[in-house]
Structure formats: structure tokens, C-alpha cells
Amino acid sequence: MKKDKKRRQQLQQRTVNNALMFNTMFGARQKFGEVPADVEQRIAEEVLVFQNLGVAEQLLTLKDIIDHIKLELGFQAEPTKGILAASYAAYCLGLEPSNPMDTSNELNPLDFTLPFNLTISYDNEIRNQAVDWMKSHGYEVTTYLGQPLLKLNQVRVLIRRVVKG
Numbered sequence: 001m002k003k004d005k006k007r008r009q010q011l012q013q014r015t016v017n018n019a020l021m022f023n024t025m026f027g028a029r030q031k032f033g034e035v036p037a038d039v040e041q042r043i044a045e046e047v048l049v050f051q052n053l054g055v056a057e058q059l060l061t062l063k064d065i066i067d068h069i070k071l072e073l074g075f076q077a078e079p080t081k082g083i084l085a086a087s088y089a090a091y092c093l094g095l096e097p098s099n100p101m102d103t104s105n106e107l108n109p110l111d112f113t114l115p116f117n118l119t120i121s122y123d124n125e126i127r128n129q130a131v132d133w134m135k136s137h138g139y140e141v142t143t144y145l146g147q148p149l150l151k152l153n154q155v156r157v158l159i160r161r162v163v164k165g
Contacts, residue, residue, distance in 0.1 A: 027092035046089035058155035
């Protein structure tokens with residue numbers, strides 16, 4: 001009995017890990033066409049870090065949230081200077097709108113701790129609508145220092161406001 005449960009959990013985790021890699025490479029092909037070998041290698045390394053941290057499922061959930069907000073509300077997240085700003089995997093998943101090729105920053109896996117803290121930013125005019133969408137679809141949103149915080153198991157996503165001048 002215990003053996004079957006453990007086996008199911010392992011298969012479920014392998015499925016989630018494969019889904020993260022598939023979605024990341026699918027996004028890479030959409031963004032780059034032919035994915036350069038060095039970018040593909042870096043994506044594989046980053047995805048492995050995310051899998052080892054146990055945040056693969058939460059990153060896929062966050063991808064779904066960002067995709068649905070973009071599709072249903074027409075809102076695109078703004079570039080951030082957060083921990084994933086230099087991540088090819090996050091860029092290919094649509095979690096980070098800035099191309100890491102445009103920055104000289106390197107992703108440092110040693111910076112990652114659990115819970116995994118991320119930041120996404122929406123324009124001042126629409127951030128509250130995005131937060132309302134998350135709440136209406138059953139996601140746990142609380143506040144932290146007066147700003148909305150999306151909780152996804154081991155991932156905490158601070159939803160910031162960008163004021164365009």
C-alpha cells in the first residue's frame with residue numbers, strides 16, 4: 001500500500017517536471033524559433049534547479065494565471081528586477097517579460113530559498129483587476145506590507161504596482 005502511494009507520487013512529480021520542461025521549450029521555440037544550443041543548455045539547468053526546489057508545479061500554475069489574465073483581461077505583466085529577471089526558463093514560460101539576452105545579469109541558483117519569493121508587476125490602472133481575477137478563480141491572495149501576495153505552496157508572488165509617468 002505504502003509502496004503504491006510512493007510510486008504514484010513519484011510518477012506525478014515526474015509528470016509535473018516533464019510538463020515544466022515541455023512548456024519551457026515550447027515557449028523557447030516560440031520566442032527564438034531555432035533555440036541556440038547555449039540557451040537550451042541554460043534552460044535545462046534552470047528547469048533542473050526549479051525541479052530540485054520542488055516549485056515546478058507552482059511555476060506552471062503561475063504561468064496559467066499570467067496567461068489567463070493576459071487572455072481574459074488583456075493585461076500583460078511588466079518587466080521586473082526580481083530574482084527571475086535573468087532566467088531564460090522564466091522568460092520562455094512567460095513569467096518574466098524581459099529577454100535575458102538583453103541584460104548582463106546571471107541567474108544565481110544560490111539566491112533561491114524556500115519559500116520561493118517572486119514579484120510580478122502590473123500597470124497601476126489594472127493591478128487590482130488582476131488581483132480580483134485571481135481571487136475570483138480561487139487563488140489565495142493575502143497582503144504583505146500593503147501589497148497583494150499570491151500564495152502557491154512554496155511560492156510567494158508579490159503583485160506590485162507600476163506607475164507609468
